[in-house]
Amino acid sequence: MRQREHLTPYGNKPMVTPIVSAVNYEYVSFEILRQITEGEIDGYTYHRDDNPTCRAVEKEIALMEKAVDCIICTSGMAALTMIFLTYLKAGDNLLTFHDIYGANYKVSLILEKFGVEVTWLNAAEPEKVAENIKDNTRMIFCETPSNPLVKIVDIEYLRRQADRVGAMLVVDNTFATPYHQSPLALGAELVVHSATKGLGGHNDLMAGAIACSTKDYYDQLWFTRQAIGTTLDPFPASLLERGLKTFEIRAAKMSENAMAIAEFLSGHPKITRVYYPGLESDPGHKVACKQMKNGFGGVLAFDVGNKQSHAKKFVEKLKTIYHAVSLGCTETLVCLPVLTTMLYLPEQRRTTFGVKPNTVRLSAGIGDTQELIADLKQALE
Numbered sequence: 001m002r003q004r005e006h007l008t009p010y011g012n013k014p015m016v017t018p019i020v021s022a023v024n025y026e027y028v029s030f031e032i033l034r035q036i037t038e039g040e041i042d043g044y045t046y047h048r049d050d051n052p053t054c055r056a057v058e059k060e061i062a063l064m065e066k067a068v069d070c071i072i073c074t075s076g077m078a079a080l081t082m083i084f085l086t087y088l089k090a091g092d093n094l095l096t097f098h099d100i101y102g103a104n105y106k107v108s109l110i111l112e113k114f115g116v117e118v119t120w121l122n123a124a125e126p127e128k129v130a131e132n133i134k135d136n137t138r139m140i141f142c143e144t145p146s147n148p149l150v151k152i153v154d155i156e157y158l159r160r161q162a163d164r165v166g167a168m169l170v171v172d173n174t175f176a177t178p179y180h181q182s183p184l185a186l187g188a189e190l191v192v193h194s195a196t197k198g199l200g201g202h203n204d205l206m207a208g209a210i211a212c213s214t215k216d217y218y219d220q221l222w223f224t225r226q227a228i229g230t231t232l233d234p235f236p237a238s239l240l241e242r243g244l245k246t247f248e249i250r251a252a253k254m255s256e257n258a259m260a261i262a263e264f265l266s267g268h269p270k271i272t273r274v275y276y277p278g279l280e281s282d283p284g285h286k287v288a289c290k291q292m293k294n295g296f297g298g299v300l301a302f303d304v305g306n307k308q309s310h311a312k313k314f315v316e317k318l319k320t321i322y323h324a325v326s327l328g329c330t331e332t333l334v335c336l337p338v339l340t341t342m343l344y345l346p347e348q349r350r351t352t353f354g355v356k357p358n359t360v361r362l363s364a365g366i367g368d369t370q371e372l373i374a375d376l377k378q379a380l381e
């Protein structure tokens with residue numbers, strides 16, 4: 001655990017980082033102002049630049065991701081957009097996968113407006129990366145496991161491909177979380193999180209985080225955040241700090257529940273397919289065993305019957321499992337991706353890469369395993 005640096009006037013230390021709501025700070029002297037602005041000391045001047053509550057959380061996430069430093073910001077999408085804005089320019093190629101969170105598609109339309117070319121591949125066909133990488137490919141971006149079909153891409157393989165043209169590798173680690181996967185150790189330059197999910201874990205905050213492999217990456221992303229003002233408020237940062245204290249216990253229980261649920265559903269006659277890298281039959285299992293640890297994460301997907309009405313009926317019959325988007329929180333949640341997270345996508349892109357109208361995504365919470373399975377069982381009757 002981090003050293004608590006914030007002293008009370010009597011010298012004793014609070015158990016949590018104080019919420020510093022100040023947006024403005026008095027300069028004690030011109031010399032201190034110079035040291036802060038030249039980065040010699042970790043001081044504070046104005047909230048858009050930095051905030052002590054946020055800084056404490058950044059240091060903690062950096063430790064978890066084995067990173068040199070970390071930048072937190074207002075949401076996962078803000079984090080991704082900051083990365084694209086910082087490292088891509090007109091004429092560059094971004095190589096990515098259809099199997100990523102839906103709102104990235106919207107961001108790709110904005111990037112294209114500014115002259116960035118985006119190549120979309122199917123994560124289930126990794127060999128296509130070698131065929132599609134180009135001299136102007138500046139970045140490879142993937143999610144593994146991906147949203148929503150939990151497809152696995154081999155991070156070390158992407159690293160080798162990126163090295164052919166000197167591209168950066170960015171991995172969204174939201175589904176795996178640092179409990180199950182350390183992409184920086186596998187060769188990524190940056191690891192991005194929707195901290196709204198497993199890191200926060202309680203459906204009560206929105207934040208993004210970017211763990212950086214070098215100080216240069218931290219400085220460049222700090223520049224972008226300071227310029228565009230995606231700095232996180234201290235209150236959600238404080239909630240995030242609280243979430244991090246129980247993160248590992250939650251991640252372990254979610255993964256245990258997801259595995260038990262995947263096994264239960266695999267044997268159920270009304271379930272036509274289960275997607276979970278923990279199952280030996282899953283196409284991503286072998287690579288997942290190589291690059292993940294402590295289990296395979298808390299999210300899985302499955303197809304109910306063969307029509308959307310079958311999936312809808314199942315969801316409506318659930319009693320303790322919630323019908324809601326988001327994931328990685330204490331409650332168990334289900335949603336139909338084609339009606340929620342993928343709604344933004346053009347019709348033909350929603351289902352081309354494996355998601356079906358009757359696919360359900362489930363994010364396992366920390367509840368009792370047998371109670372969750374009993375709820376699923378009764379909803380499938």
Ligand SMILES: Cc1ncc(COP(=O)(O)O)c(C=O)c1O
Nearest residue numbers: 075076077101147174194196207
């Ligand atoms: C894998 C993944 N990355 C990024 C995001 C975006 O995060 P946020 O909702 O915090 O902007 C999401 C949201 O669901 C996600 O699932």
